[in-house]
Amino acid sequence: MDDQMDRALEALKVQIKKEIVDNFFADRVYLEEDTAHLQEEAQAYRREVELAARRWFAFYQALGSQEAIAGAMAVLGLKDWPFYPQFRQTSPEVREELLRNVRRHGWTARGRFRHLVFDLYTELQQTMQKLHAQYQQIQTHLKLLNEDIDKFNLNYDFGLIAAQMEAIEGRQAVIPGGLMGEEREELSTRMRFKRQKLTAEDLPPIPALPSLNEIKGKLREVADRFFRS
Numbered sequence: 001m002d003d004q005m006d007r008a009l010e011a012l013k014v015q016i017k018k019e020i021v022d023n024f025f026a027d028r029v030y031l032e033e034d035t036a037h038l039q040e041e042a043q044a045y046r047r048e049v050e051l052a053a054r055r056w057f058a059f060y061q062a063l064g065s066q067e068a069i070a071g072a073m074a075v076l077g078l079k080d081w082p083f084y085p086q087f088r089q090t091s092p093e094v095r096e097e098l099l100r101n102v103r104r105h106g107w108t109a110r111g112r113f114r115h116l117v118f119d120l121y122t123e124l125q126q127t128m129q130k131l132h133a134q135y136q137q138i139q140t141h142l143k144l145l146n147e148d149i150d151k152f153n154l155n156y157d158f159g160l161i162a163a164q165m166e167a168i169e170g171r172q173a174v175i176p177g178g179l180m181g182e183e184r185e186e187l188s189t190r191m192r193f194k195r196q197k198l199t200a201e202d203l204p205p206i207p208a209l210p211s212l213n214e215i216k217g218k219l220r221e222v223a224d225r226f227f228r229s
Helices: 002-063 066-076 084-089 092-098 109-155 158-168 181-191 212-225
Strands: none
Touching (some): 002 066, 002 092, 002 109, 066 212, 109 212
């Protein structure tokens, strides 16, 4: 009877240790996959930001002069002009192409210019709104992932696991020969999952723009002031 009990206890010890190891690797794989997913989201976001640059280029080109751009940026409350340095580096030929297929409408040249600015701004604002929502979603994902990482590191602290194993084994060493305090600390550090972060380069912030209705009057004043027949 004692042998049977000993075998049952030994089997239980093995099962408990196996469960701890299985859970550790399952949770670690989940974190690795979620981290990879976060990086994919950030990469996709950066591609969308690069595409959005062209909408800024078109808006700048439509305004036509640095003074007009400065007026529009003042209306938007933007001290830093998004992608303007890159726009300045584009060739005149590339700039001309930006507006080649843009539909113009209005009864007069002034009206067509005004509507061109309005239409391009509307497209730009909608693009920025979409990107801003995408940016916030990624930031939320990052926050939740780091919360999961903190829980993982707390649940799978090697010192705690080693103490549990030793208790199961009747204070025998978990690893043959045992581990010194420094060795345990080193192994614990290696088992920890690193918290994730996204820099401004990884996840470039973009400005949230007001709707056209909110600034239409002021933007019309800019368009009329810098209209060139």
